[in-house]
Amino acid sequence: MLEMKQPQDRALLRRLALASQGLLQTQPYGQGLAGARNAINHLGYIQIDTISVVERAHHHVFYTRVPDFKPAMTNELLVQGDIFEYWSHAAAFLPIADFRFSLPYKHAIKSGQTHWYKTRDQKLMHELLARIRSEGPIRSRDVKGDTKQRAGWWDWKPAKQALEQLYMEGDLMVSSRAGFQKTYDLTERVLPSHINTQMPSLEEFAEHLLEQQLRCHGLVTLKGLTYLRRNTELRKAVKNLVSARLAQGTLEQVQVSNGEVFLLEAGALERFVSPSSNRMLILSPFDNSVIQRDRLKALFQFDYQIECYLPEVKRQYGYFCLPLLYGDEFIGRMNAKAHRKTGHLEIKALHFHPHQFDDELVIAAWLEAIIAFSQFQQCQTVSLTQVYPNTLIQRLQNALKSLT
Structure with a gap:
């Protein structure tokens, strides 16, 4: 294992991490709508957040990396079928090509695992599915429900809960959104016909996570590879894959000054990484580069x-x-x-x-x-x-x- 504890070593690791995130280049993925499409395909996910103190996090992440990005482009990508909404480590936009890797969690939710709700109104869910099938896409506000004063966002009216449960189980997808008003439709009507819908094996899922994280982060920790995923079997499969790749010599390990061990592709440190510039970026608190706080502290000594x-x-x-x-x-x-x-x-x-x-x-x-x-x-x-x-x-x- 290579120890990298000197300032120049940490600077090299930082630049590798930031270049992999598209934060050292001025337009790493291109501009406008095409650039936004390339950006999310590289990053693997962009977290959706409701806070609107400044422009919402999902738009902010695109803005930081894609010149000429406009917030309306996010919905354009959604409507065109380039991305879809689902749960990653949190609610997120995801590349449509990665759709099959949402299936294990959907299957778990449909099989009884709790995401938001412990109880489900199966009758209402069945009625809503039938209505959408016959009448077309629907917004939650189009469905009449309990109009009593509610305590907060967690106390949604029954129709909203039923729609969200159908979405989490995979029967519905978000076909478009206006701000935070989502429109739901049947998955078979939203999902492009060419997309692979085969359930991945644990080994395939583990390989997907490893390749995605190395691509968008440059270097990763074993814990970070399954960040906030509570699937014990998946974590075990990832650990086994990492061990095999280390034994094959296609992965290597480095240790930084606080003792944290990072994994990276063999030879990655020998490749040219763009030097840093005097440019300043104002990032979202939910930016992909900062969301893993332990990683941020270990690599950048930034306690956020x-x-x-x-x-x-x-x-x-x-x-x-x-x-x-x-x-x-x-x-x-x-x-x-x-x-x-x-x-x-x-x-x-x-x-x-x-x-x-x-x-x-x-x-x-x-x-x-x-x-x-x-x-x-x-x-x-x-x-x-x-x-x-x-x-x-x-x-x-x-x-x-x-x-x-």
Whole structure:
């Protein structure tokens, strides 16, 4: 096992990880709709999230990697049959070519495994399927249900629960969506006819996960390969596959300074990896590159937690802090909110952590990133309230004023 504990070693691993995520290049997958299609095919999934403090996470991930991406393109990919919605480690958009790897979980849910609901209204589910079969696609709001005041999103009306259960079991697919209003239709009417629907074996699933994770991350941990998947047999199959690949010499292991062991393709470190630049990227908290927090800390020494799920008194950086990637290092986070009605981007707090970079270069990179980011939020004005360290606040505020 190769030990990589020196700063130059960690920099090489970081660049491999970021290049594999498409975060070192300006247009690694192309532009616009074609670029978005290529991006998700490479990344393997893009997590869907409901939080709308800034543009939603699934659009944000595309935006970071694909020039000229527009949020409407996500639904366009869905309608065209290039992607589909289902559960990965969370709700996600997935490449349509990977559809068969959603089948094991659908089969488990249909066989009684609980995802959301312990009880199922089979009669209502049967009625909804019959209605969709005869009348066509349906939205949950098109179905009359219990109109009593509900406690929250987890207390959906029975019709919504039944639709979602049919979706999780695989009888229905999402054929389109407008914001978070999903339209459901029969799987046989949504799924393109050329897509492989054969149930994968455990070994095939394990191979799919390994190849996907190595492709989009460059280097992975054994735990990360089955991140948030609770299938014990699948984990065992992945472990067996990794052991076999290590024995064959097609995989190798490296150990970083905190003791974490990463797997990567043999020879990957000898290949050219694009050097980092002075570009800054404002990432989503649900970005593929940061969602595995242990990995993020081991590779980048960036201890990150999204704080919107914490009580306000326990928040250190703010409700919805966005990681700031400068070159190949995470150097800060930004707590922001887009006020769409007024077209204003409010930066409540900007935190720069101690770093070795020239402040002027960092400020210039941040300003360039903010211009593009505010346009993505459809905001015409930007304000900045707090900066840490506060010695930078006057320069940053003056620079922002010069943009308006």
